[in-house]
Amino acid sequence: MARTGARRARRYDPDRRTRILDAALDVMAEHGTAGTTHRTIAARADVPLGSVTYHFASLADLQAQAFARYVELQSATFEKLFEDVETHEQFVEVLVDLVHGGPARHRSAVLGFELHLAALRNPDLRVLTQAWTWESRAVLARFTGPGTAARLDALLEGMIMHALLAAEPEPREATRAAIVQTLGPATHTPRGDP
Amino acid sequence: MARTGARRARRYDPDRRTRILDAALDVMAEHGTAGTTHRTIAARADVPLGSVTYHFASLADLQAQAFARYVELQSATFEKLFEDVETHEQFVEVLVDLVHGGPARHRSAVLGFELHLAALRNPDLRVLTQAWTWESRAVLARFTGPGTAARLDALLEGMIMHALLAAEPEPREATRAAIVQTLGPATHTPRGDP
Amino acid sequence: MARTGARRARRYDPDRRTRILDAALDVMAEHGTAGTTHRTIAARADVPLGSVTYHFASLADLQAQAFARYVELQSATFEKLFEDVETHEQFVEVLVDLVHGGPARHRSAVLGFELHLAALRNPDLRVLTQAWTWESRAVLARFTGPGTAARLDALLEGMIMHALLAAEPEPREATRAAIVQTLGPATHTPRGDP
Amino acid sequence: MARTGARRARRYDPDRRTRILDAALDVMAEHGTAGTTHRTIAARADVPLGSVTYHFASLADLQAQAFARYVELQSATFEKLFEDVETHEQFVEVLVDLVHGGPARHRSAVLGFELHLAALRNPDLRVLTQAWTWESRAVLARFTGPGTAARLDALLEGMIMHALLAAEPEPREATRAAIVQTLGPATHTPRGDP
DNA sequence: TATGAATGAGCATTCATTCAT
DNA sequence: GATGAATGAATGCTCATTCAT
Incomplete structure (x- = not known):
């Protein structure tokens, strides 16, 4: 039929x-x-x-559950990005890719900001943004230590937004420089800073 | 009715x-x-x-003009923030205040993110986000040079969003440290980097 | 056109x-x-x-206003029914007509019960049912005195409902008898009971 | 959901x-x-x-059967009310209780009116209202004779509705007076009028 | 037999926008 | 110029009912 x-x-x-x-x-x-x-x-x-x-039960409910699913999927994806990272250079490269990610990254980046803005007005969604922040910082911290991870996290967020909005893409070099500067001179070892 | x-x-x-x-x-x-x-x-x-x-003429039109007004007012406000800055320490302090701004800053921060998200889907609004980005980088660059200004701008944006969403405010010390680290060791003079 | x-x-x-x-x-x-x-x-x-x-503003609001209009119109109509009543016999006849009223009376009778039932659950409508009860008793009392008017009012209400539901109309004679019995032997004068 | x-x-x-x-x-x-x-x-x-x-089979069906059950239960209850009535005074007292019945009576009274109104539009329900009317008149008639029973039935219905809606309960005395007046002087014997 | 999932119709309400005054 | 009335499209949501399991 x-x-x-x-x-x-x-x-x-x-x-x-x-x-x-x-x-x-x-x-x-x-x-x-x-x-x-x-x-x-x-x-x-x-x-x-x-x-x-x-x-x-309601559109708000659906939205909340969708965002929850997003965070869950995104956390896994994020984690996987760093799976094969072994050197400092690889780590930096993955981060640069994150910012310059093509249309594939576009969707998740937009959703991320959408979630942030929604959470600003709906406290129920804060558990999600907090979980997501904590999770991504934890992954980054494996390579940088907690303090640097938090800074890096904020920097990445800002750069991703700017990348999404820029008329023409900023050069990868500038992005890399920003990341390297934020990582600081001490972070040479791939895993953890003593 | x-x-x-x-x-x-x-x-x-x-x-x-x-x-x-x-x-x-x-x-x-x-x-x-x-x-x-x-x-x-x-x-x-x-x-x-x-x-x-x-x-x-339309709601979209009204929104666009409102955002335009926001950028205009915000640029002036931002500019004024740094009017009396004379030392590196004062500069840093103003930036920390920017991130930890109380309810007074809340409105403008939220509107900023709202504008960014709207611009993501409405290219007509991009001229505003670009003007705003250019403007704020220019102001920062007077104290840091262009490269650092761009990094700083991104970092501030990320930190402001996190501050808005955080369950409890991060310590000012952490914010200050992030800013100082991003400014780098070279930036001692209040105006411009050679 | x-x-x-x-x-x-x-x-x-x-x-x-x-x-x-x-x-x-x-x-x-x-x-x-x-x-x-x-x-x-x-x-x-x-x-x-x-x-x-x-x-x-809402359907409930519309309903309430419609009921209010009903009570207003109905009070005037009710009043007018007795305008030309001069004798006891005429009074009785008008009441019998009220109960046996044809399709013309049907609409208003049904609306009356609908209002009563609605008021049972919506206290806001009670002012209307009370106004309506007070009003009709006042009109009747001009011919019977207050005590009899209240009894008469209840009797009419019950008989009207039964008339609406009866498979075949009860004989006018029975209705008249019930009314006469309720009016009691004393009520001969058309206006007021001493 | x-x-x-x-x-x-x-x-x-x-x-x-x-x-x-x-x-x-x-x-x-x-x-x-x-x-x-x-x-x-x-x-x-x-x-x-x-x-x-x-x-x-359908909601209408369920409603009809529920109403049927109501009439069945209500008839039995009504019948039982008069089981122990032996004097005229007791009879009157039971009727007054019927009108002034507390919350226990509230449910059944409301359902009664609900059924009446539903039957007004759904002829299938008329068999129920007619059965109910016939039944209650029959019970009353055992104490009053058929004519008075019909009048009494109508009066009670009207008074019950008014009692449900009244802002403050009417005095039992007024109710009793109305009932006594409707019963008329002749009805002294507890069972049947020849 | 009993029931959770599914669905199409309908409902109250909101809203951007148009228009006569 | 300014505004209240008007309207058609859409939205979130409920519900009677059907059906596969």
Whole structure:
């Protein structure tokens, strides 16, 4: 039978919940929190409207769970970025990539800022931003020590935002220089600073 | 329903336009871009609804002009912050204040992030973010040189966001240390680096 | 131009508010409080949906105002019923008509019960039911004295409800007998009981 | 969203049907016909949503059966009220109690009016209102004769409604007077009038 | 048999915008 | 010029009902 129609009958559909969450993140990245509606999400997830309201008590609830999923996925991704880092140079290179990341990084970067802004007004979301901050600092601290990690974290956040908004990309060299300067002269060993 | 507040007849009201823009900024700071509507703004400005649509062609237009006003005011404010700075120590102190600014700074910081996020999706707003970035870097560069200014700008942005979201304020000492480290050892003279 | 179309442009339309209230009463009489929605009312009043929500802050508000209008109109109508009553017999006859009133009375009777039931759950509506009770007792008391008026009022209410629900109409004779018995032997004079 | 309350597995549950009906009556008494939904009823009966739709073909059906149960229970209760009545005075006293019944009577009174109003629009329910009217008149008639019973029935209905709505309870004396006057001078014997 | 998931229709309400006055 | 009324589109959400398991 025609299986490519507007919507196939999908009475049995586990992980629909998760699909909705991912669709919500997509929509939020594209249209911002303001443009995120039950209908847009439903369309993106290829799911009837009622399905979205069935699985989530409210739009705010859906948003919160989507952000939670984002932090969870992002933490894993972030961790993996540094998995194979063995030298100081590799570490720096990964960070530069992070800032200059192409469209692939775009989505997650935008979502990150969207989450930050949302958390500014919704204290319930603070646990997520705090978890995310703590997590990323912890990963960085394995290479730099805690103090430098916090500084680096802030610097990266600022540079990523600027990179997203810049008319033309800043040269990688400038980014690298900023990172190296922030890391300071002492950090030569790949893991931890004594 | 027709909600008629107690509103005095205001026959001659030359800076109503400006009052509306300021009200819009207030509302945006409080409720975010999403919660900013003609009605909320009109109520905040204590002006009839029709007045808002009369003075501005569309909500997007009003928003853009409000952001423009924000950048203009903010640039002046930022400039003034450094007016009396004469020593390296004073410079650092002003920057630390910037990050730990109390509720007074809160509004403008939130609006800054709101503008950044809006600009991410609306290219028309990029001229504003670019002007603002250029402007603040220029001011900083008077004390640090251009390269350091860019780094410092990014660091401050990241730290301000973290400060806004932190459960409990980070110690001023950590902030100061981050700034001092970013300024580097060479920057001793208050004005410009050779 | 075609003026009989689905909806004529009606930019200038005073007493639209009142028309909406009357439409609301019509709908409530026909479909009950449960079936009364913005949309049904708008359709009945031949007015766009937005017009209903523009003029009334909420559906509850609209309902309350409609009931208020009902009580107001009904009081006047009730009063007028007894305008020309001069003899005891005429008085009795008007009351019997009240109970056996045809479809013309049907609407108002149903609305009356609808209001009573609504007031049971919404204390704000109690002022209306109390005004209405007080008013009708006052009119009746002009012919019977206060004590009898209250009894009569209750009796009429019960009989009207039974008449509305009866499979086949009770004989006017029985109604008259009940009324006469309630009025008691003393009430001969058309106005007031000594 | 899937709201899973703490619900014990209830494998063998023979009178679940009845429990649902009683829950429906509770909900109807509290929130009115309008607020009576499958979900509210299920929650009140502490039963899964599917269980309500499983046992009853439609909401209208459930409502009708609930009303039927109400009439059945109410008839028995009403009958029992007069079981021990032996004198005229006792009879009057029971009737006065009926009107001034406290919160215990509140539920059934409200449900009675709810049923009457529903029957006004749904002819299927008329068999219930007629049965109920016939039944209560029959009980009363055992003490008064048929004519007086009908009058009394109407009077009681009106007085009960007024009592429910009155800001402050009318004095029992007035109620008693109304009843005594309606019973008339002849009714002295406890059972039947020849 | 019992039930959680699913869905389409409908509802109250908000809102940007237009327009007659 | 200024504004209250008006309106059509959209939004968050609820709900009766169906159905696969």
